[in-house]
């Protein structure tokens with residue numbers, strides 16, 4: 001059985017954020033707090049650049065609540081070598097959309113959303129069959145739906161970029 005604990009985050013940096021595709025990044029002074037993995041047994045709550053929209057199908061979410069999963073504990077022990085040093089951990093969350101890519105339909109800035117541990121492109125074979133955990137989307141690695149806090153930066157942060 002997996003147990004979850006809830007962590008509330010502060011309100012963070014209130015300066016205006018801009019992450020238009022192609023804009024220089026990181027933007028000087030635009031930093032947030034995040035839990036960063038630095039190798040087995042080593043983690044730090046530190047300042048990192050804000051995430052930005054990288055593809056038209058991305059959104060940026062301001063995290064209100066995230067979780068610590070048993071999987072995070074495995075990562076912190078060094079059991080998941082695919083997690084690179086410097087990765088922001090966390091693969092679930094609740095928050096509000098602050099930025100949205102130009103190709104995103106059905107969501108808008110200000111929407112409150114749940115971020116699933118499984119990221120799904122929604123249109124390739126496995127996703128069309130409802131087998132989202134084997135998503136073949138281009139982020140992370142094909143066939144691995146769990147990418148947040150694993151193969152891309154995750155939700156234990158003030159803001160997170162969510163693909164698709």
Ligand SMILES: [Zn+2]
Nearest residue numbers: 121127135136
């Ligand atoms: Zn997919």
